[in-house]
Amino acid sequence: MGFVKFTDEDEHQAIIRTSTKDLPWETRTKEFISSFLLSTNFEMNYEMVPVSSVVHPLCAFQDYGGPVNKFFTPLPKRNWAQYFDDKINVTPNHLDLEESDVDDSQYEEEGDILDDEEEEREDDDENGEGELV
Numbered sequence: 001m002g003f004v005k006f007t008d009e010d011e012h013q014a015i016i017r018t019s020t021k022d023l024p025w026e027t028r029t030k031e032f033i034s035s036f037l038l039s040t041n042f043e044m045n046y047e048m049v050p051v052s053s054v055v056h057p058l059c060a061f062q063d064y065g066g067p068v069n070k071f072f073t074p075l076p077k078r079n080w081a082q083y084f085d086d087k088i089n090v091t092p093n094h095l096d097l098e099e100s101d102v103d104d105s106q107y108e109e110e111g112d113i114l115d116d117e118e119e120e121r122e123d124d125d126e127n128g129e130g131e132l133v
Helices: 025-030 077-087 115-126
Strands: 002-004 013-017 033-037 046-050 070-074
Touching: 025 077
Parallel strands: none
Antiparallel strands: 002 013, 013 046, 033 070
């Protein structure tokens, strides 16, 4: 919300508006983007803390089209790798290479052009439509 400094104190204070309910970390790590409601009750849901105590502030953006106090917060960037790692199921079996039953001999490379591409280009050249590069 803002910052204040009282004349008899050395450190600035941060005025923080909190949500109506706690947003558990477990919920945040399971949902990439979580929603919450900011409180409008000044006496219950505002805090004043030393600025030095603010270490991991949330990024929050309003739900335009929803209630005026509804906001979204993404998982902090430092946790993205773990979030996506948890979503990808890789087992040792997925890493084993298997021989394909498909006959891919027609795709043997000669230089920079695959065999089937060269044949198509030669056909075009015979019809006067293209040129072999």
